[in-house]
Amino acid sequence: MSTPTLLLLPGDGIGPEVFAEVLKLIDWLARHRGLDVTTRDGLVGGACYDRHGVALTDETLAEAMEADAVLLGAVGGPKYDNVPREVRPEAGLLRLRKEMDLFANLRPALTFKALLDASTLKPEVIEGLDILIVRELTGGVYFGRPRGMQTFEGEERCVDTQAYSQAEVERVARVAFDLAAKRGHKVHSVEKANVMETGAFWRRVVSGLHAANPEFSAIELQHMYADNCAMQLVRNPKQFDVIVTDNLFGDLLSDCAAMLTGSLGMLPSASLGAPDASGRRRAMYEPVHGSAPDIAGQGKANPLAMLLSFGMALRYSLDRGADADLLDKAVENVLAAGIRTGDIAGPGATVVSTSGMGDAVLAELDRLI
Ligand code: NAI
Ligand code: MG
Numbered sequence: 001m002s003t004p005t006l007l008l009l010p011g012d013g014i015g016p017e018v019f020a021e022v023l024k025l026i027d028w029l030a031r032h033r034g035l036d037v038t039t040r041d042g043l044v045g046g047a048c049y050d051r052h053g054v055a056l057t058d059e060t061l062a063e064a065m066e067a068d069a070v071l072l073g074a075v076g077g078p079k080y081d082n083v084p085r086e087v088r089p090e091a092g093l094l095r096l097r098k099e100m101d102l103f104a105n106l107r108p109a110l111t112f113k114a115l116l117d118a119s120t121l122k123p124e125v126i127e128g129l130d131i132l133i134v135r136e137l138t139g140g141v142y143f144g145r146p147r148g149m150q151t152f153e154g155e156e157r158c159v160d161t162q163a164y165s166q167a168e169v170e171r172v173a174r175v176a177f178d179l180a181a182k183r184g185h186k187v188h189s190v191e192k193a194n195v196m197e198t199g200a201f202w203r204r205v206v207s208g209l210h211a212a213n214p215e216f217s218a219i220e221l222q223h224m225y226a227d228n229c230a231m232q233l234v235r236n237p238k239q240f241d242v243i244v245t246d247n248l249f250g251d252l253l254s255d256c257a258a259m260l261t262g263s264l265g266m267l268p269s270a271s272l273g274a275p276d277a278s279g280r281r282r283a284m285y286e287p288v289h290g291s292a293p294d295i296a297g298q299g300k301a302n303p304l305a306m307l308l309s310f311g312m313a314l315r316y317s318l319d320r321g322a323d324a325d326l327l328d329k330a331v332e333n334v335l336a337a338g339i340r341t342g343d344i345a346g347p348g349a350t351v352v353s354t355s356g357m358g359d360a361v362l363a364e365l366d367r368l369i
Pocket of ligand 2: 251252
C-alpha cells in the first residue's frame with residue numbers, strides 16, 4: 001500500500017481547537033508507532049466561505065475524493081446566520097457527504113468505566129457496552145421523490161417518500177456484516193416490516209444477502225422492529241453488537257444510543273462510501289458535535305470525540321486497529337485518573353483545558369508503550 005493520504009478540514013468554532021489535539025496525536029503515532037501518512041490541509045464551512053465565498057471549493061472536493069480518509073472538525077456558527085443557504089457552512093459538509101457518496105454512517109456507543117455515573121441509566125445496564133450503529137445515510141425518506149406539496153382529490157397535502165433499491169440496502173447491510181465479522185458477530189437489522197412496504201423489502205434483502213454469502217454464516221442475524229429497538233436500547237442495550245437501519249430510524253436510534261453513554265464531547269463518527277476496484281473506501285471521520293459557539297475560543301472543548309474519530313480512521317481506513325485499541329486504552333485510563341474537560345467533570349475531577357486533555361492522552365500513550 002502506498003502512503004495513505006489524510007485530508008485535514010478543521011472547519012469552524014471549536015473545530016480547529018479540537019483539531020490541534022488530533023494533530024498532536026498523529027505526530028505522536030508517527031514518532032512512536034511508525035504511522036506513515038501524507039497530510040493535506042483544506043478549508044471547509046465558514047473558514048472556506050470567509051476566504052472563497054463558498055463552503056467548499058472544487059479543489060478541496062477533488063482532494064477529498066482522492067484521500068484515503070477525510071478528517072473534519074465542525075462547521076457553522078452564528079456569524080453565518082444570514083449567509084444564503086447554498087453557501088452556508090453546513091452546505092460544505094452536505095456536499096462532501098453527497099459527492100463522496102458516504103452511504104454508511106457509523107456511530108459507536110461505548111461506555112468508559114470512569115464515566116458510568118455520567119449516564120442516566122443504571123451502571124449495570126451500560127457497563128461494558130459496545131454498540132455500533134450503521135445508519136444508511138444517502139437514501140430513504142430524506143431523499144425520496146416525490147416530495148413536497150401536491151393536490152390530491154381536490155385537497156392540498158404534503159408528502160415525503162421512503163424509497164430504497166435492493167443495491168442501496170445490500171451495500172449498507174454488507175458494511176454491517178463486514179464490521180460484525182470483526183466484532184461480536186451479531187447484526188440486528190431494524191425496520192418496520194410489519195407496517196411499511198419498504199420495511200418488509202429491507203428485511204427480505206438483508207436476509208437474502210446473509211443467506212447468499214457463506215462468509216457471513218458465522219454472523220447471527222436478527223430482525224427487529226424499530227419501535228422495539230428503541231425500547232430495547234434503553235432496557236437492555238448490551239444485547240446489541242451491530243445495528244443496521246435506514247436513514248430515518250438510524251437518525252433517531254443513533255441519538256438515543258449516544259445518550260446511553262453521556263456527553264456529546266465524547267462521540268465520534270465515521271461515514272463510509274463504496275469500495276473502489278482496489279477495495280479502498282472513501283471515508284470521512286468527524287465528531288458528532290458541532291462548532292459549539294458558546295464555548296469556542298475558550299479552550300474548554302472536549303477533544304476526545306475528535307481523537308476517537310481519528311481512532312475510527314485508524315481502524316477502518318488505515319488498517320491500524322492496534323493503534324486504535326491503544327488510543328481507547330489511553331482515553332480510558334485518563335478518564336479513570338479523574339482528568340476531565342468541563343462537559344464531563346463530576347465531583348472530585350481535575351478539570352483541564354482542551355490542550356490539557358490532549359496532553360494527558362499523549363502522556364498516557366507514552367506510559368503505555
Ligand atoms: P453543538 O454540538 O455545537 O453544541 C451543543 C452543546 O454541546 C453546546 O452547549 C456545546 O458547548 C456543547 N458541546 C459540543 N461539543 C462539545 C465539546 N467537544 N466539548 C464540550 N462541549 C461541547 O450544537 P449546536 O449548538 O446545535 O450548533 C452549533 C453550530 O454547529 C451550528 O452552526 C450548527 O449548525 C453547527 N453544527 C455542525 C455540525 C457539524 O459540523 N457536523 C453538527 C451539529 C451542529
Ligand atoms: Mg440527528
